[in-house]
Amino acid sequence: MFLLEYEGKQLFRDGGVTVPNSFIIPRGSEASIPEGFSFPLVVKGQYLAGGRGKAGAVKIVKTEDEFREAVESIFNLKIRSSYPSHILVEEFVPHSKEMYLSILVSKPDKGYVILASKEGGVEVEELARKEGVLMKLYVDPITGLLPFHQRLVSKFLFGGMNKSFMKLLASLFKLVVEKDLLLAEINPLAVLEDGSVMALDSKVIVDDNSEFRHDLTKYYEYTSVLTEGEKLGKKYGFSYVPLEGDIGVMGNGAGLTMATLDLVAYYGGKPACFIDVGGGASEERIGTALDVMLREIRPKAIFVNIFAGITRCDDVARAIVSVVKKRGLDISKMVIRLTGTNEDIGEAILKEAGFKVHKDMDEAAKEVVKLCQ
Amino acid sequence: MSVKGVKNFVPDDVRVLVQGITGKQGSFHTEQMLKYGTNIVAGVTPGKGGQEVHGVPVYDTVKEAVEATGANTSIIFVPARFAYDAVLEAIYAGLNPIVVITEGIPANDTVKFLRIAKANGVRIIGPNCPGFIVPGLTKVGIMPNQYFKPGNVTIISRSGTLTYEVAWNVLKAGFGHRLVVGVGGDYVIGTNFLEFFDEILKYDEDTEAVVVIGEIGGDDEERLAKYIVETGFDKPVIGYVAGRTAPPGKKMGHAGAIISGSSGTADAKIKSLKEAGVHIAYRPSDIPEILKRVIK
Numbered sequence: 001m002f003l004l005e006y007e008g009k010q011l012f013r014d015g016g017v018t019v020p021n022s023f024i025i026p027r028g029s030e031a032s033i034p035e036g037f038s039f040p041l042v043v044k045g046q047y048l049a050g051g052r053g054k055a056g057a058v059k060i061v062k063t064e065d066e067f068r069e070a071v072e073s074i075f076n077l078k079i080r081s082s083y084p085s086h087i088l089v090e091e092f093v094p095h096s097k098e099m100y101l102s103i104l105v106s107k108p109d110k111g112y113v114i115l116a117s118k119e120g121g122v123e124v125e126e127l128a129r130k131e132g133v134l135m136k137l138y139v140d141p142i143t144g145l146l147p148f149h150q151r152l153v154s155k156f157l158f159g160g161m162n163k164s165f166m167k168l169l170a171s172l173f174k175l176v177v178e179k180d181l182l183l184a185e186i187n188p189l190a191v192l193e194d195g196s197v198m199a200l201d202s203k204v205i206v207d208d209n210s211e212f213r214h215d216l217t218k219y220y221e222y223t224s225v226l227t228e229g230e231k232l233g234k235k236y237g238f239s240y241v242p243l244e245g246d247i248g249v250m251g252n253g254a255g256l257t258m259a260t261l262d263l264v265a266y267y268g269g270k271p272a273c274f275i276d277v278g279g280g281a282s283e284e285r286i287g288t289a290l291d292v293m294l295r296e297i298r299p300k301a302i303f304v305n306i307f308a309g310i311t312r313c314d315d316v317a318r319a320i321v322s323v324v325k326k327r328g329l330d331i332s333k334m335v336i337r338l339t340g341t342n343e344d345i346g347e348a349i350l351k352e353a354g355f356k357v358h359k360d361m362d363e364a365a366k367e368v369v370k371l372c373q
Numbered sequence: 374m375s376v377k378g379v380k381n382f383v384p385d386d387v388r389v390l391v392q393g394i395t396g397k398q399g400s401f402h403t404e405q406m407l408k409y410g411t412n413i414v415a416g417v418t419p420g421k422g423g424q425e426v427h428g429v430p431v432y433d434t435v436k437e438a439v440e441a442t443g444a445n446t447s448i449i450f451v452p453a454r455f456a457y458d459a460v461l462e463a464i465y466a467g468l469n470p471i472v473v474i475t476e477g478i479p480a481n482d483t484v485k486f487l488r489i490a491k492a493n494g495v496r497i498i499g500p501n502c503p504g505f506i507v508p509g510l511t512k513v514g515i516m517p518n519q520y521f522k523p524g525n526v527t528i529i530s531r532s533g534t535l536t537y538e539v540a541w542n543v544l545k546a547g548f549g550h551r552l553v554v555g556v557g558g559d560y561v562i563g564t565n566f567l568e569f570f571d572e573i574l575k576y577d578e579d580t581e582a583v584v585v586i587g588e589i590g591g592d593d594e595e596r597l598a599k600y601i602v603e604t605g606f607d608k609p610v611i612g613y614v615a616g617r618t619a620p621p622g623k624k625m626g627h628a629g630a631i632i633s634g635s636s637g638t639a640d641a642k643i644k645s646l647k648e649a650g651v652h653i654a655y656r657p658s659d660i661p662e663i664l665k666r667v668i669k
Contacts, residue, residue: 209479209628258535258615259615265617288641
């Protein structure tokens, strides 16, 4: 789950990573400056998408008028078809240098990696292309961050031991471990006149698998970006991704369902969604998933592709028949492919309800594409 | 015919311990594995010691189970929040390999147990995987029994059900399987594509061709392609990558299946594999035809 900048900075602040003093203006509320803040201020639109700086969603203001103007214009600024949900207003922090720092869980290294650069404010991909600009340091998950890691990174960035930085690095690492972050990026990391450091931005990804340890439903991406169907999916254990075509696709297993989308496209069709009901899919889960598909995307045709291992074909067949009955669906617009555990029972149940059942995935894909032409 | 184990991976005499055997999944798949002929010698569920599941004795701890039965391989079904403890219990009891079926384990837990496994020379498959099968020898996994027969085609996959689909296609075309393994759909996994090739497949004389089933996200396919080029891996490899139509920024079912920005796309993976001389299948059903061409 991606956090907004201010959500990430809240984590930073609570975890001892220094950030500028700030306040939040939620969309739709009045733009006023609380006591204790003085100009200049930095007004920053909060988006999940990147490219905010170039789009003009960050402005430095010096007067009350400029402040109101900036807030209004940024609230009306779309990035990738979304308006900002909030505006973060921060005290301007005079600084002499901008650097880059991130900690991530690395897939190829199967552990933590610290990335650091003296050049901040540009994308890390760009830093990685230049020779000797980006430091990459592996941290063993068993030992965690040790003082020598802190010294190595500090030496690379500052040429010596910067106590403020070393403390920030330790706090950030602790956050990654304790809050189950897959990425904690500070770009830019400001170096102030006195040599101390401060996080001017935050990019944070929280591991969705950590939901049993942390409440992830409080974050903006969950409360405001996910559709009702996506939330139901999390609750009932299916993954649902709306797409732009007209064929609703449901399968069991991520790979098989992706392959089903690809096959529909191969034969010239356009998938309207990805629904992976997972393994051992119950009648309730499959029914809920079909309900979501019908309610949120209204497909012209539906393609259910089940290759049953843990899942049992008879459960799937019963779920389909029950949803079809409840909703009075037109079964001529549904193509079912069923193979695997208990396929004979499943096929019999569906045939009795009037369905034609396929065993071959290509044949089924061709037929559902034909239904939409 | 008698089927041998797989060097550096599957012992000839596989004695399986099921962790989480009394749960719904654990019990169901214990029965399925027994039907397949897997030698399941013990199960573990803390607090349920002394019971039996499908005739398999249940112990409270892995240590007791190993001492009593000589189990050497573990398959883990315990829920995500207890998985870290369960994997470590298996590692320190000397089980190897360990198959982690459990879905939803935080990456922070996974990186820790993988590191400890490595330090102890233990191979981990998964998490969030269907396990493995060596037809004719053993099944330590959750794949449906009827789609696998002994043979010489090895399938290595990031998927579960798509693997069964492909295995079935391979079977229908008249080929059998040497080894079929799902490496897992999580963001961080134990043995990945490259490690399978480098540590296992290059030594396996019974593998004639390898089918690799990749998907969007990460760069395991690209790294495998680089490995094939650099080492001149000399068995034919067929590649299929799922998710050509997946949108960026959306997690497609698996924690690891996400295109971030412009990296991790299926097209980039297909391009790398193709350049490495891998035979590309654009549909799962293309695989049998390619196999017929590459296996003499």
